[in-house]
Amino acid sequence: MEKRNITLAITMYNRKELLEVCLNWLREISEVNRIILVDNGSDDGTADILPTMGYDYIVFDEGKQGYGTVWNAIVDNFQLDEIVVFMDMRYIPGKNCLAKLSEAVSVNGNGVAGPKSNGFRGVQYLSLDKVEDMLALEEQLIREKTECVYEKVVGIDAGMWAISREMLEKNGKFNEKLIEPQNVLVDYELKMIKEGNHAIVCDDAITFDLYFGAGNSGAAETNNQNDREILKDNWNMNYFNRIPNSNLTDLIVEDIKAEFHVLEVGCDLGATLLEIQGRYPNSKVHGLEINGAAVNIAKYLVDVKEGNIEEENVPFEEKFDYIIFGDVLEHLRDPQKIIWFCKRNLLKEHGHIIASIPNVMHISVMQQLLNGRFEYQDMGLLDRTHIHFFTYYEILLMFQEEGYTMEEIGSTTMNLTEEQEKLEMKLLEISQNVEKYMYDTYQYVVKARS
Structure with missing residues (x-):
């Protein structure tokens, strides 16, 4: 050296x-x-x-x-x-x-x-x-x-x-x-x-x-x-994600030498795609991003193209083994239609959708609602650009209605205050078909097979 x-x-x-x-x-x-x-x-x-x-x-x-x-x-x-x-x-x-x-x-x-x-x-x-x-x-x-x-x-x-x-x-x-x-x-x-x-x-x-x-x-x-x-x-960007979403990349389980194709919708600057490429050198990773400013940077790192999946504008020839939606589905006008579109036009047979989806039932949101509040923010569960809101059952229903098999559904959590813990216990006493994790979960992380 x-x-x-x-x-x-x-x-x-x-x-x-x-x-x-x-x-x-x-x-x-x-x-x-x-x-x-x-x-x-x-x-x-x-x-x-x-x-x-x-x-x-x-x-x-x-x-x-x-x-x-x-x-x-x-x-x-x-x-x-x-x-x-x-x-x-x-x-x-x-x-x-x-x-x-x-x-x-x-x-x-x-x-x-x-x-x-x-x-x-x-x-x-x-x-x-x-x-x-x-x-x-x-x-x-x-x-x-x-x-x-x-x-x-x-x-x-x-x-x-x-x-x-x-x-x-x-x-x-x-x-x-x-x-x-x-x-x-x-x-x-x-x-x-x-x-x-x-x-x-x-x-x-x-x-x-x-x-x-x-x-x-x-x-x-x-x-x-x-x-x-x-x-x-x-x-001219809202997000500057330099850290890959390991909750998503961990759901890709392949031989290290495997060849497969990945599309990430809403890839931002491409951090998650770079992580996949690093783990699986023979993988082919592609990104679709609606923000042209992000594309103009990410294109120097991975294969990223500008396009809007809601307009069915996906400028790639191949079909994919994995399509990733990292905190994206909640921003779409009709996320179920997009799930349908992916199954019929973009995924290979038995391909997978991997997604992280915020949980509107999180105890912090419930706490706000019980106090008459629903305060939008620049980021987080109540990001002001969210159009759709999901709970555990709504996520399951969306994928099942479009013919997917739910292979995994995990969750991310955060530390709760003593007040939130007590509130959870009270809510569980009056809730039906609800378990504690449904209030604990900040985001659901899902892997669904077409």
């Missing part, structure tokens, strides 16, 4: 106690040529100790800044090495992590690369309980001499990511209107994809999240809403 010098830009906001832990760990990693410490408006005294650490540093003493501003300050104020790794102080990389990421972004066409971690989601998630687990896994990978697998994705987690200096210069400035790091990176990656580069996950690069489970603050959630409006205006 060719050694490349790395600049490590470490951002921090409070949690002063983690800084020495992180730096002590990094002193053992030889690839790090330069460390830049960036305090983003901490109020716990972090800024006061940075001058004593012996590293280059930036302090935003006027308060917390958006990460577009923070990352631009790093690029503008320092001479960076060939490879730059941006990371939050809460992460500590495995002994080989930075070298693996450096190698990954040096491959032609790779724009940014991310590791796997206990603190990430989707294809970047790795189950690790303690630092020793990370070290043991790295040793195992070295013993097995496993060839590194680069998995193409729509976008990577902003907690730790690598990019070449050349790509930074090519892709230009980060958007300083955006606040949260993940949103800044999403915006940057979309620009990069349109230039023919892409994001990848490096399977044998591993990092450990020291602060796993901390979650977002209320301020972060507010910023996400503000950022979302900016992203919508910039890209």
Whole structure:
């Protein structure tokens, strides 16, 4: 593996106690040529100790800044090495992590690369309980001499990511209107994809999240809403899904070498299709998307075409083994007609529809109704663009009436409040032909055979 010098830009906001832990760990990693410490408006005294650490540093003493501003300050104020790794102080990389990421972004066409971690989601998630687990896994990978697998994705987690200096210069400035790091990176990656580069996950690069489970603050959630409006205006899209829906992809059970065709209706940027292609290299994945702006990005990643299935506008010649509707059927004027159309025109014999469908009977909705409310939102169960609403029985009826056999129907749930748990018990006392899971279920995930 060719050694490349790395600049490590470490951002921090409070949690002063983690800084020495992180730096002590990094002193053992030889690839790090330069460390830049960036305090983003901490109020716990972090800024006061940075001058004593012996590293280059930036302090935003006027308060917390958006990460577009923070990352631009790093690029503008320092001479960076060939490879730059941006990371939050809460992460500590495995002994080989930075070298693996450096190698990954040096491959032609790779724009940014991310590791796997206990603190990430989707294809970047790795189950690790303690630092020793990370070290043991790295040793195992070295013993097995496993060839590194680069998995193409729509976008990577902003907690730790690598990019070449050349790509930074090519892709230009980060958007300083955006606040949260993940949103800044999403915006940057979309620009990069349109230039023919892409994001990848490096399977044998591993990092450990020291602060796993901390979650977002209320301020972060507010910023996400503000950022979302900016992203919508910039890209003319309502959703920016970088994480594949594993609840759907897990329902595809094939031999790893199998050849089959998949169509995802409403594929957005193609994250779920990329996940299927990664699991099954011989699969042929295709996307149908009504939003031309999303198509103009996703087409650089997978075979995506613009079309409206409600107008029976599906510009593909082949028939499909699987058709995926990930949170789509509830947006259609006549979802049952579309199920009928798929069976007769798009699915192969004994092909499958796989779908995730919000449950309007979820206890949070029932709670609203009992208080005289039914408040639409931009996202979630009461997304204002939902036209149809489903319960368990309505889903079964829709597929059965069109001649499908329901092979699996699972559910996703979320934590309930004590008040919601008590309400469920009261509702079950007066309900008929209803079980507790029908109130617990946030979404149903179904697999139906034609």
